[in-house]
Amino acid sequence: xxxxxxxxxxxxxxxxxxxxxxxxxxxxxxxxxxxxxxxxxxxxxxxxxxxxxxxxxxxxxxxxxxxxxxxxxxxxxxxxxxxxxxxxxxxxxxxxxxxxxxxxxxxxxxxxxxxxxxxxxxxxxxxxxxxxxxxxxxxxxxxxxxxxxxxxxxxxxxxxxxxxxxxxxxxxxxxxxxxxxxxxxxxxxxxxxxxxxxxxxxxxxxxxxxxxxxxxxxxxxxxxxxxxxxxxxxxxxxxxxxxxxxxxxxxxxxxxxxxxxxxxxxxxxxxxxxxxxxxxxxxxxxxxxxxxxxxxxxxxxxxxxxxxxxxxxxxxxxxxxxxxxxxxxxxxxxxxxxxxxxxxxxxxxxxxxxxxxxxxxxxxxxxxxxxxxxxxxxxxxxxxxxxxxxxxxxxxxxxxxxxxxxxxxxxxxxxxxxxxxxxxxxxxxxxxxxxxxxxxxxxxxxxxxxxxxxxxxxxxxxxxx
Amino acid sequence: xxxxxxxxxxxxxxxxxxxxxxxxxxxxxxxxxxxxxxxxxxxxxxxxxxxxxxxxxxxxxxxxxxxxxxxxxxxxx
Numbered sequence: 001x002x003x004x005x006x007x008x009x010x011x012x013x014x015x016x017x018x019x020x021x022x023x024x025x026x027x028x029x030x031x032x033x034x035x036x037x038x039x040x041x042x043x044x045x046x047x048x049x050x051x052x053x054x055x056x057x058x059x060x061x062x063x064x065x066x067x068x069x070x071x072x073x074x075x076x077x078x079x080x081x082x083x084x085x086x087x088x089x090x091x092x093x094x095x096x097x098x099x100x101x102x103x104x105x106x107x108x109x110x111x112x113x114x115x116x117x118x119x120x121x122x123x124x125x126x127x128x129x130x131x132x133x134x135x136x137x138x139x140x141x142x143x144x145x146x147x148x149x150x151x152x153x154x155x156x157x158x159x160x161x162x163x164x165x166x167x168x169x170x171x172x173x174x175x176x177x178x179x180x181x182x183x184x185x186x187x188x189x190x191x192x193x194x195x196x197x198x199x200x201x202x203x204x205x206x207x208x209x210x211x212x213x214x215x216x217x218x219x220x221x222x223x224x225x226x227x228x229x230x231x232x233x234x235x236x237x238x239x240x241x242x243x244x245x246x247x248x249x250x251x252x253x254x255x256x257x258x259x260x261x262x263x264x265x266x267x268x269x270x271x272x273x274x275x276x277x278x279x280x281x282x283x284x285x286x287x288x289x290x291x292x293x294x295x296x297x298x299x300x301x302x303x304x305x306x307x308x309x310x311x312x313x314x315x316x317x318x319x320x321x322x323x324x325x326x327x328x329x330x331x332x333x334x335x336x337x338x339x340x341x342x343x344x345x346x347x348x349x350x351x352x353x354x355x356x357x358x359x360x361x362x363x364x365x366x367x368x369x370x371x372x373x374x375x376x377x378x379x380x381x382x383x384x385x386x387x388x389x390x391x392x393x394x395x396x397x398x399x400x401x402x403x404x405x406x407x408x409x410x411x412x413x414x415x416x417x418x419x420x421x422x423x424x425x426x427x428x429x430x431x432x433x434x435x436x437x438x439x440x441x442x443x444x445x446x447x448x449x450x451x452x453x454x455x456x457x458x459x460x461x462x463x464x465x
Numbered sequence: 466x467x468x469x470x471x472x473x474x475x476x477x478x479x480x481x482x483x484x485x486x487x488x489x490x491x492x493x494x495x496x497x498x499x500x501x502x503x504x505x506x507x508x509x510x511x512x513x514x515x516x517x518x519x520x521x522x523x524x525x526x527x528x529x530x531x532x533x534x535x536x537x538x539x540x541x542x
Contacts, residue, residue: 438518
């Protein structure tokens with residue numbers, strides 16, 4: 001447990017604190033989120049100064065002039081920190097500041113505890129046998145299943161403001177039919193949520209097993225919760241399935257692969273060749289994991305829409321927008337990292353070199369910035385529109401098949417949707433491919449242009465903007 | 466004509482007009498790509514990739530019209 005351990009603690013606390021501050025800012029209040037962030041920063045700075053102080057006093061060369069100077073710096077910094085802490089306490093809510101202050105200590109304790117547990121004999125005994133590990137996981141899940149509703153009930157009783165903010169999306173559903181003027185912001189989410197209810201005004205989708213469950217248990221809070229977040233649930237399910245497949249394919253690799261390993265390897269190799277072929281051998285391999293995962297994940301999500309009693313998460317804007325924002329942020333990150341801040345601004349200004357180009361900068365800069373923001377919007381809307389339209393097409397033909405045989409009173413209809421299932425297979429694959437290819441090209445546009453693909457990337461820049 | 470009737474008339478028309486436009490565009494893209502493949506069969510992979518990208522961009526316009534219709538169709542009672 002040396003300085004390296006402390007550096008890891010600092011990094012983890014930064015990430016945890018950022019997530020916690022965002023969550024608190026959304027669900028408790030913006031001031032509390034800010035206070036949590038500031039408390040965390042204060043605590044981290046404090047810990048850093050203490051660490052420096054201890055190093056300066058006990059490290060090599062202590063007692064000499066540079067070390068004494070460092071000691072003086074640290075003490076002065078701590079006095080300044082105390083003053084800043086006093087100012088923060090009068091300015092922001094104290095409870096959230098305290099929580100933020102405690103985050104690094106919690107991370108420190110948990111990390112130390114996990115190191116102790118991972119080194120202990122009990123853990124090794126559990127981890128070595130898959131059966132025992134699975135039993136432990138099942139036991140933990142059961143305990144969480146029992147404890148979570150109790151905790152939620154207790155929290156709902158003590159903290160009514162939290163409950164009202166958690167139940168915020170629910171009023172959007174009835175108002176969607178009653179007052180269209182107020183519900184336009186919730187149009188997509190609201191009409192998606194009530195798909196499956198017969199009485200709703202929004203477009204109706206196939207019933208999946210969550211809608212069946214929520215109809216079977218209409219009064220249970222967990223069924224309502226599942227129904228409200230069914231898209232997220234299905235996307236997590238897809239992620240689980242894909243992860244398990246990847247795990248079982250790569251768990252026991254052989255030199256002469258079996259059929260399963262062979263198929264997965266062929267897919268990965270094809271994706272690798274494809275993406276490296278676009279991005280070039282210098283930059284390509286670094287982005288293959290992200291883009292290839294994107295392709296497999298989207299393909300699996302799209303294909304979920306064809307399986308009965310499952311639903312394609314991509315037929316909701318929530319999931320596609322989330323993925324498009326991820327791609328957008330990653331592309332900007334690549335641009336900032338590979339080009340540097342100046343190079344990034346130069347890229348946004350259209351790489352001005354001549355006087356005419358410099359004159360055009362006030363015009364080109366807004367166009368490029370708007371183009372950057374148009375990319376995720378078009379990515380998200382394209383995927384959502386295609387998969388949603390495919391779903392609606394199937395629904396329309398299924399209901400047509402039912403109405404043609406309605407006069408007989410039989411409990412089934414003509415399978416008129418069968419030809420469109422093949423169309424759905426096609427669009428599912430194609431849209432996953434298109435999303436991946438466009439993301440790859442957005443990355444390519446951000447990468448520094450080599451002399452080889454300089455010409456090519458500028459050609460593809462024009463349709464993308 | 467109240468705004469709901471206008472919406473009920475305009476939304477399908479909007480989709481149809483957008484579909485005409487991107488249909489023409491897709492046809493031209495397909496024509497160009499097929500001709501290019503016919504002339505240079507060894508460059509099929511590159512041409513297909515570019516074709517898919519541009520086809521997706523052309524097709525997106527209809528999808529935008531479709532999404533707009535979907536967002537506004539809730540206002541027709």
